[in-house]
């Protein structure tokens with residue numbers, strides 16, 4: 001059987017002139033995992049439109065397309081194209097699970113939820129000529145799951161080809177998170193067998209590993225065993241975690257000893273009422289300043305996530321947030337405009353309140369305002385979002401942020417990393433077009449390795465330029481975290 005698997009891209013990601021680096025980070029791990037269930041006699045090909053031009057002239061027996069909300073329009077175009085040619089088309093992924101009726105118009109079979117139970121069942125049905133129209137995942141387990149088919153991707157096209165997922169979902173239930181609808185009808189958080197995870201990590205070439213788990217620290221026992229097993233492997237790794245996880249000091253230390261160098265942390269908002277209404281209860285009453293200090297003291301770089309447009313946000317939120325992040329010396333920041341994804345509690349609430357402004361899914365990319373904000377006009381929210389990026393990543397911002405670091409080498413690494421991420425887009429564009437992205441992986445490893453060291457060479461008088469970077473002298477911006485203000489707080493039930 002000939003199978004083609006496709007990850008469609010956003011329009012922006014396929015421009016022949018300019019390719020943002022963020023679309024060339026990770027290979028399509030989900031499709032690589034599905035491919036691992038196929039027979040040896042099957043011929044399978046994976047095409048990722050983010051990094052290559054799709055060839056749509058072929059006629060395989062089966063086309064499988066992974067659909068995200070922002071690529072849904074493109075995914076449906078490709079699906080319709082193949083169906084017109086008589087090819088059997090399967091659609092799955094977050095958007096399909098959320099809006100199955102919409103997706104079913106463009107598919108022969110749709111998959112709801114994760115595919116580890118339904119995909120093998122479908123393959124059996126398809127081979128016997130009796131595939132169903134819809135498969136709903138209910139039996140969730142990663143035990144015995146085959147390793148992703150890494151041989152099907154061209155590693156040189158990605159900056160982080162060693163991406164991995166060792167768990168699915170997350171134990172929390174934030175109101176704006178996609179996971180609620182995707183994992184309905186079964187377990188919402190489960191992990192691999194630790195030995196299997198370690199065996200897969202051991203097989204990866206190079207040193208760098210990027211865990212794409214929603215919350216790698218979500219199961220403490222599992223995380224402890226994983227980090228203990230990774231110690232001594234010589235890996236350096238990046239992942240995502242909650243602010244709360246940072247306060248589990250023994251676990252954090254274990255992670256560092258196993259090679260943790262950078263964490264994506266969901267700070268989201270500094271306003272306790274916003275945290276409460278977003279059902280992000282696990283961030284309440286936590287000292288964000290202390291969380292940053294603990295991470296930086298251990299040489300862990302932070303990619304801080306912030307959400308703008310929550311109900312208590314007004315036009316001052318942008319400057320306050322950026323000011324705080326720069327003062328803390330946060331290396332990279334990801335700002336989002338609050339986005340009510342269909343299927344979430346947030347979407348249902350906004351729909352009830354008549355606040356959904358558009359159902360054009362292309363705009364549900366966290367860069368456009370798709371709902372009526374409570375504290376400002378949509379235009380102000382969008383403008384504030386862009387301004388935040390501009391202020392955080394302008395050279396003066398990067399240098400101010402680097403000034404929070406204690407040593408000159410640490411400041412230099414900060415400038416190199418933050419600058420490389422946002423200031424060198426034309427350079428990355430050239431590298432991507434030249435097909436040389438894979439050669440940048442050792443450079444990334446070198447920078448990340450440096451973040452994990454504890455240099456005490458501020459007295460080392462070797463670098464005259466860096467000595468001119470001022471240490472921060474402004475007082476820390478005031479935070480509102482941790483306490484519920486006197487304004488009426490919505491009840492939990494009202495936010496569902």
Ligand code: SF4
Pocket residue numbers: 169170171172173174177178179214215242266
């Ligand atoms: S902590 Fe992150 S992954 Fe978990 S539910 Fe909240 S937003 Fe989603």
